[in-house]
Amino acid sequence: MEIVVRPALPEDSVTLVELMLQAAGDTLQFILDDLEPRVSAGEVFKHMISSIDSECSYRHCWVAVVQSGAHAPVVGMMNAFPASLLSDQTTPSNLSSREVHLWPRTALQDWGSYCLNSLAVFPLYRRYGIASRLIEQAIDNAVSEGFGSVSLHVWADNASAVRLYRGKGFHEIDRAAIPWHPRLPHSGGSLLMRLSGLSGRIGSSAPSHNVVLAASDGSDDRDVSRPSDR
Numbered sequence: 001m002e003i004v005v006r007p008a009l010p011e012d013s014v015t016l017v018e019l020m021l022q023a024a025g026d027t028l029q030f031i032l033d034d035l036e037p038r039v040s041a042g043e044v045f046k047h048m049i050s051s052i053d054s055e056c057s058y059r060h061c062w063v064a065v066v067q068s069g070a071h072a073p074v075v076g077m078m079n080a081f082p083a084s085l086l087s088d089q090t091t092p093s094n095l096s097s098r099e100v101h102l103w104p105r106t107a108l109q110d111w112g113s114y115c116l117n118s119l120a121v122f123p124l125y126r127r128y129g130i131a132s133r134l135i136e137q138a139i140d141n142a143v144s145e146g147f148g149s150v151s152l153h154v155w156a157d158n159a160s161a162v163r164l165y166r167g168k169g170f171h172e173i174d175r176a177a178i179p180w181h182p183r184l185p186h187s188g189g190s191l192l193m194r195l196s197g198l199s200g201r202i203g204s205s206a207p208s209h210n211v212v213l214a215a216s217d218g219s220d221d222r223d224v225s226r227p228s229d230r
Contacts, residue, residue: 001066001128002066002067003064003065003066003067003075003128003130003133004064004065004067004072005062005063005064005065005133005134005137006062006063006065007059007061007062007063008058008059008061008062008063008077009058010050010058012058012061012063012074012077013046013049013050013058015063015073015074015077016045016049016058016061016063016074016077017042017045017046017049018122019074019076019077019120019121019122020045020049020056020077020079020118020120021041021042021045022120022122023118023119023120024118025041025042025045026184027102027184028041028044028045029041030098030102030181030183030184031096031098031099031102032044033098033183034096034097034098034099035096035098035099049061055079055081055085055086055117056079056117056118060079060080060081060117061077061078061079062077062078062080062134062137062138062141063076063077064076064077064121064125064130064133064134066125075121075122075124075125075130076119076120076121076122076125076130076131076134077118077119077120077134078116078118078119078134078135078137078138079116079117079118079119080114080115080116080117080138080141080142080150081114081115081117082113082114082115082145082147083109083110083111083112083113083114083115083151084111084112085115086109086115087111089106101178101179101181101184102178104176104177104178104189104190105153105176105178105189105190107176108153108174108176108190108192109151109192110149110151110173110192110194112147112148112149113142113147113148113149113150113151113194114138114141114142114145114147114149114150114151115150115151115152116135116138116150116151116152117152119131119134119135121134131164132164132167132168135164135165135168136168138150139195139198142198143198143201147198148196148197148198148199149194149195149196149197149198150170150194150195150198151173151192151193151194151195152165152170152192152193152194153176153190153191153192153193154190154191154193155186155188155189155190155191156175156186156187156188156189156190156191157186157187157188158186162191162193165193166193168195169195170193170194170195171193171194171195171196172191172192172193173192173193173194174191174192175188175189175190175191175192176189176190176192177189178190
């Protein structure tokens with residue numbers, strides 16, 4: 001199976017919404033149910049992806065595509081950008097009760113890093129290393145933009161995702177204590193993880209985006225970095 005990783009295009013938006021819902025729909029809906037109960041997470045993601053000013057814009061996304069003749073479906077995506085783009089979200093004013101609930105994670109950032117905000121692969125295409133390739137693309141982007149590190153948030157109880165990130169060299173540097181909630185039943189809080197030491201790669205050439213992948217050991221069963229719930 002040949003996978004091509006490329007920048008997302010406006011016409012990928014419908015699939016990007018599906019993948020972002022998979023990665024972070026539960027967290028965004030948790031907030032919306034408190035603010036705008038009649039608005040769905042999918043509607044919000046659709047607006048954010050189509051907006052050129054949003055950190056979740058398609059312009060900050062890369063997609064994994066299966067090359068199969070004339071048909072080339074998008075099967076995975078990652079959303080990443082400089083962490084400084086999140087700085088306008090760290091002023092705790094006029095927050096809803098559920099935004100307050102998540103505030104420890106919102107405020108906990110590695111501000112000088114490149115942020116891997118969201119990552120997802122459709123279930124049928126897991127176990128082929130696609131998530132790993134998307135992470136590598138985020139690392140390539142960070143290096144090309146002059147960043148020395150990549151950071152991300154992941155729920156502590158998402159064992160497969162934590163294992164994946166550790167396997168790629170990420171280490172826990174802090175933890176946001178998020179209380180358990182029946183509408184957001186995660187335990188252990190949210191881990192802030194970082195991959196450091198990229199400064200030495202700056203100036204090196206990026207690898208080809210075309211990769212032939214075979215089934216792996218399943219280390220990327222479900223891959224979620226920082227939920228795109230803003």
